[in-house]
Amino acid sequence: xxxxxxxxxxxxxxxxxxxxxxxxxxxxxxxxxxxxxxxxxxxxxxxxxxxxxxxxxxxxxxxxxxxxxxxxxxxxxxxxxxxxxxxxxxxxxxxxxxxxxxxxxxxxxxxxxxxxxxxxxxxxxxxxxxxxxxxxxxxxxxxxxxxxxxxxxxxxxxxxxxxxxxxxxxxxxxxxxxxxxxxxxxxxxxxxxxxxxxxxxxxxxxxxxxxxxxxxxxxxxxx
Amino acid sequence: xxxxxxxxxxxxxxxxxxxxxxxxxxxxxxxxxxxxxxxxxxxxxxxxxxxxxxxxxxxxxxxxxxxxxxxxxxxxxxxxxxxxxxxxxxxxxxxxxxxxxxxxxxxxxxxxxxxxxxxxxxxxxxxxxxxxxxxxxxxxxxxxxxxxxxxxxxxxxxxxxxxxxxxxxxxxxxxxxxxxxxxxxxxxxxxxxxxxxxxxxxxxxxxxxxxxxxxxxxxxxxxxxxxxxxxxxxxxxxxxxxxxxxxxxxxxxxxxxxxxxxxxxxxxxxxxxxxxxxxxxxxxxxxxxxxxxxxx
Numbered sequence: 001x002x003x004x005x006x007x008x009x010x011x012x013x014x015x016x017x018x019x020x021x022x023x024x025x026x027x028x029x030x031x032x033x034x035x036x037x038x039x040x041x042x043x044x045x046x047x048x049x050x051x052x053x054x055x056x057x058x059x060x061x062x063x064x065x066x067x068x069x070x071x072x073x074x075x076x077x078x079x080x081x082x083x084x085x086x087x088x089x090x091x092x093x094x095x096x097x098x099x100x101x102x103x104x105x106x107x108x109x110x111x112x113x114x115x116x117x118x119x120x121x122x123x124x125x126x127x128x129x130x131x132x133x134x135x136x137x138x139x140x141x142x143x144x145x146x147x148x149x150x151x152x153x154x155x156x157x158x159x160x161x162x163x164x165x166x167x168x169x170x171x172x173x174x175x176x177x178x179x180x181x182x183x184x185x186x187x188x189x190x191x192x193x194x195x196x197x198x199x200x201x202x203x204x205x206x207x208x209x210x211x212x213x214x215x216x217x218x219x220x221x222x223x
Numbered sequence: 224x225x226x227x228x229x230x231x232x233x234x235x236x237x238x239x240x241x242x243x244x245x246x247x248x249x250x251x252x253x254x255x256x257x258x259x260x261x262x263x264x265x266x267x268x269x270x271x272x273x274x275x276x277x278x279x280x281x282x283x284x285x286x287x288x289x290x291x292x293x294x295x296x297x298x299x300x301x302x303x304x305x306x307x308x309x310x311x312x313x314x315x316x317x318x319x320x321x322x323x324x325x326x327x328x329x330x331x332x333x334x335x336x337x338x339x340x341x342x343x344x345x346x347x348x349x350x351x352x353x354x355x356x357x358x359x360x361x362x363x364x365x366x367x368x369x370x371x372x373x374x375x376x377x378x379x380x381x382x383x384x385x386x387x388x389x390x391x392x393x394x395x396x397x398x399x400x401x402x403x404x405x406x407x408x409x410x411x412x413x414x415x416x417x418x419x420x421x422x423x424x425x426x427x428x429x430x431x432x433x434x435x436x437x438x439x440x441x442x443x444x445x446x447x448x449x450x451x452x453x454x455x456x457x458x459x460x461x462x463x464x465x466x467x468x469x470x471x472x473x474x475x476x477x478x479x480x481x482x483x484x485x486x487x488x489x490x491x492x493x494x495x496x497x498x499x500x501x502x503x504x505x506x507x508x509x510x511x512x513x514x515x516x517x518x519x
Contacts, residue, residue, distance in 0.1 A: 007250045008264060010371035010380070010397075011333050011342075011364050014271050017324030018436035020332040021383075051383075055434035055490065058288065058507075060327055075271075080327040105383075128381045130332065 013130045016079040021106055022052065022059035025126030027079060028223045030068020032134050032146045033110045033122040035220040041112035043092045044069055050105035052126070053097035062095050065108060068223075069093065074130065103135075140182045140191045148177050149199045150220040153192040153208065157183040161213040162192060168207050174200055189215075227376040229414055229468040232369055236410035243362035243404060246369035265364045266357075268331045272320070272343035275330045279319025284326045288507050291437040292326060294445075295319025309352050313452060314445040317344035321444035325437045334371045334380040334393050337436045340444035341394035342367055342401070345451050349402040363405045367397035370417050370468075377469065378476030382429035383488040385479025387440075391447035392424035392475065396468075399454040408459050418464040418471045419454035425471075426478050428486035430493025433504035439494055 015024035034040055046065055048056050056062060060080060067082035068074075070089065078085060086093050100107050104125035112120050124134035124144075134144040137152070144150060155161045162181055169176060175197045183190035200219060209217045226232040226249065235245035250261050278284075280299050285292035295318035303311040320340030324330045330339040346367075350360045371380065374393045379385040399416035408416070424447060432438040464471070485492030494500055 005372055005375065006254055007246060007261070007365060007368035007372065008268075010375065011265065011268050011368040012331055014268065014329065014331050015336060017327050017330050017336045017339070020336045021381075023327070023336065024332065051488075058433060058435040063327075075329055077329055128383070129335065 009129060014075040015130065016060075016064070016075060016077065019059045020130045021126045021128050022056060022061045023064045023079075024074040024130040025106065025128070025132050026052070026056075026061045026064035026108070027068040027072070027074040028130060028132045028146055029108055029124045029126060029134070030065040031071065031073070031223040032068070032124065032132065032144065032220065033112060034069050034071060035223065036122050036134065036137060036144075036152055036218065037112045037114050037120040038218045039115065040070060040089070040091060041114055042090070043113035044094070045111040046093065046095045047098040047100065047109040048095055049098060049100040049103050049107040049109070052106050052108055065095075066093050069112075109136075137191065139184060142180055142182075142191070142193055144193060144195075144220075146220075146223040148195040148197065149222055151192075151194040151196065151200055151205070151208070152218040152220060153194065153214060154216040155190050155192060156213045156215065157185075157187050157190040158213045161190075161211065164211045165192060165194070165208055165214070168204060168211065169194070169196070169200070172201070172204050174198065174204070226369060226373055229370070229373050229417070229472070232373060233410055233414060241362075241404060242366040242369060242400065242410045242413055246365040247362070249369075250365070261365070262358075262361055266361045268333075269346075269357075269361055269364060271329060271331050272333070273347065275323045275328060275339070276316045276320045276343050276347060278328060279323045280315065284322050284328075286322075286325045286435070286437055287327075288433065288435055288437060290432070290435065290503070291441045292322055294441060295322055309348055310449075310452065313344045313348035313448050316347055317341055317444040317448040318441055320344060321441040325435075325441055333367070334375070334397065335382070335390045337382060337440045338390040338394040338444060338447070340441070341391060341447045341451065342398045344444070344448045345398035345402050345455075346405070349405050349455075353406055355405050359405055363401040366404045366413065367401040370400045370413075371397045373469070374472050374475070377472045379479055385476065386427055386482045386487055387429040387443060388421070388424050388427040388475055389479055390429070391443050392421050392427055394444075395420040395424055395447040395451035395454070398448070398451045399458070402451070402455045403458050406455070406459055412458045414468045415462065415464050416454045416458035418466065418468040419457050419462070420451050421468075421471050421475055422464065422466070423450040423454065425475060426482075428482065428493040429488045430486060430495040431488065431490050432495050432500040433507050434490040434495075438500075
């Protein structure tokens with residue numbers, strides 16, 4: 001999905017150096033992964049692939065990812081100390097180098113344990129200039145850029161769920177910018193990703209959570 | 224749709240009165256923001272740039288590898304021999320900004336982190352020299368952004384895709400166009416300045432020692448500023464580059480695609496492949512950190 005080019009893609013982002021792709025983009029990927037799993041994980045195993053693995057250390061990619069996982073913004077001056085901050089916060093983060101196949105050269109794969117002890121997989125790439133794309137959530141191929149607020153709706157593949165969710169958004173005049181729907185297999189677990197122009201208020205998220213067939217709703221802010 | 228050619232941007236500048244107004248108007252149209260909001264964000268960006276440069280000139284910085292730090296501060300204290308305070312001051316600011324970036328400080332990627340010293344150095348120096356009000360400098364950032372947008376659309380701003388010409392070369396072109404506007408030059412002169420700057424850095428390899436945004440990146444921010452200032456003087460002096468900016472940008476993109484991967488940020492060629500760079504890189508890998516110069 002091509003995104004609109006803005007002056008602030010060129011004069012920006014404001015970031016902690018040294019690299020918009022290896023530092024700022026890495027921090028945004030960490031922040032997106034954190035929000036997708038519903039908050040700061042208790043444990044993170046991060047596989048760095050390609051240039052992230054070979055030159056990441058010198059660019060602070062590990063510290064930037066840790067900062068993102070803690071919810072720090074890419075221009076937060078605490079970013080260089082994020083590994084220490086994570087330890088202090090009791091978040092167990094470890095990095096390994098690995099080959100993720102023909103993934104983009106700046107790719108990270110996150111195995112994140114949430115507060116309930118569930119393990120989630122999120123994979124994403126830093127595309128340059130601070131732009132990122134999450135390409136995998138658990139077993140579902142996706143494309144999430146973090147440019148817009150996102151709803152992650154885990155549901156059961158049954159007729160009417162998608163219509164009920166979009167109807168709930170339409171009732172509150174929330175405009176959908178993009179939507180992706182996929183399922184493990186017919187009648188099994190499914191994933192709905194909805195990018196909206198504005199953040200979806202909590203009461204609407206509660207309303208969507210109550211829809212028959214919806215297992216879980218997570219609200220991911222723009223990062 | 225963004226401006227994908229400088230020719231279109233120039234036509235819009237003729238309608239709006241300046242490149243910066245054309246750029247701000249388009250930003251409002253595309254994002255739904257109002258002009259005051261766009262200017263406020265640009266002003267914030269300028270503040271971050273100013274803070275980064277001041278920090279680099281003031282603090283004793285050293286990157287984690289130990290390879291860079293202190294050049295900006297040292298040059299700011301040096302007496303110009305052949306040029307003047309403004310020129311050497313601009314070089315010092317470029318080094319300072321790039322060093323803050325290399326040392327994991329807060330900067331504005333403009334267009335990238337690695338080239339983030341160029342635009343602040345040229346604009347702050349030009350504003351000081353010309354006595355330009357802050358709002359003119361803020362507006363000039365929009366001109367720089369619009370020129371960068373055309374480069375992004377027609378070629379690339381990524382060292383991995385197009386070499387250093389796409390980063391410091393683009394930054395020098397953006398800065399030259401903006402400085403010409405700040406100095407009261409015409410939009411056409413801004414275009415010539417950007418073309419002069421970009422042609423002067425055409426083909427520049429991206430060859431970071433040890434894969435770090437340090438050597439030669441920090442020094443290259445300063446030399447790019449020199450090229451940018453040369454381009455500004457030539458354009459304001461009435462010189463016209465015979466190849467239109469759009470075609471110079473296309474040439475940059477084509478040269479970038481022709482560069483072998485070893486010269487596109489992989490640290491496998493150019494300065495990164497010199498014996499000294501290889502020895503530094505292998506020592507850094509094993510945890511070696513150069514000692515500080517005792518004389519400082």
